[in-house]
Amino acid sequence: FGPEFDHMTLVVHLEEDYIVDVGFTNFSTTPMPLTSEPRTDSLGTSKVGIVVNEDYAFSRFENDVWKVEYLFTLKPRVLQEFEAMCLFHETSPESPSITKPLAAIYTKNGRTTISGNSLIILENNIRTTRDITEGEKLNLLNKQFGILCQ
Numbered sequence: 551f552g553p554e555f556d557h558m559t560l561v562v563h564l565e566e567d568y569i570v571d572v573g574f575t576n577f578s579t580t581p582m583p584l585t586s587e588p589r590t591d592s593l594g595t596s597k598v599g600i601v602v603n604e605d606y607a608f609s610r611f612e613n614d615v616w617k618v619e620y621l622f623t624l625k626p627r628v629l630q631e632f633e634a635m636c637l638f639h640e641t642s643p644e645s646p647s648i649t650k651p652l653a654a655i656y657t658k659n660g661r662t663t664i665s666g667n668s669l670i671i672l673e674n675n676i677r678t679t680r681d682i683t684e685g686e687k688l689n690l691l692n693k694q695f696g697i698l699c700q
Contacts, residue, residue, distance in 0.1 A: 552620075553635065555632045555634065556635045557573065557574065557620065558573070558632055559571040559620075559622055561624060562581060567583070567584050568581035568582060568584070569584065569606075569608065569622075571608070574608075574619070575652070575654040575661065576610065576619060577593075577596070577608065577619075578591055578596050579593060579656055582596065582597070582598040582608070584599065585598075586598070586599030592657075592660045592661075593661060593675075594610055594612070594675055595610070595611040596608065596609060597611075597616070601621065604624065604625070606621065606622050649666075650665055650666040651665075652664070652665050652666075653695050653697065655694065660674065660675070662694060662695075664682070664687055664691065664695075667681055667687060668682065669681075669687075669690065
């Protein structure tokens with residue numbers, strides 16, 4: 551697991567509390583209740599629940615076992631607490647954001663991801679990966695992701 555303040559997830563208070571996480575590409579396409587109730591969507595089956603005391607886990611069901619993807623707490627935070635890790639991700643030569651840029655977009659049946667020079671397609675819970683050229687990457691970013699690259 552990463553250092554504290556490495557990632558932010560949001561709690562949405564409706565008729566019950568839900569976690570939403572648009573920044574974690576392997577999360578869920580729907581809000582996740584804090585009830586440990588598994589939910590299945592185009593990305594697979596996942597759940598959010600208490601693991602110890604007030605700590606929660608987001609877990610995904612893969613290969614017949616629950617795999618914890620990340621841990622979090624419901625303790626309120628302020629944006630300034632995330633500044634140091636944001637700066638690291640934006641500027642450090644050791645940051646995955648610098649060494650292996652990532653773009654992901656949800657599709658009707660899964661997700662399309664460009665990670666570095668790899669194209670990863672998750673469709674109906676089947677994952678395929680292939681290397682792409684720089685030209686293919688720029689074309690995909692433009693046409694499938696709506697990102698105009700120069």
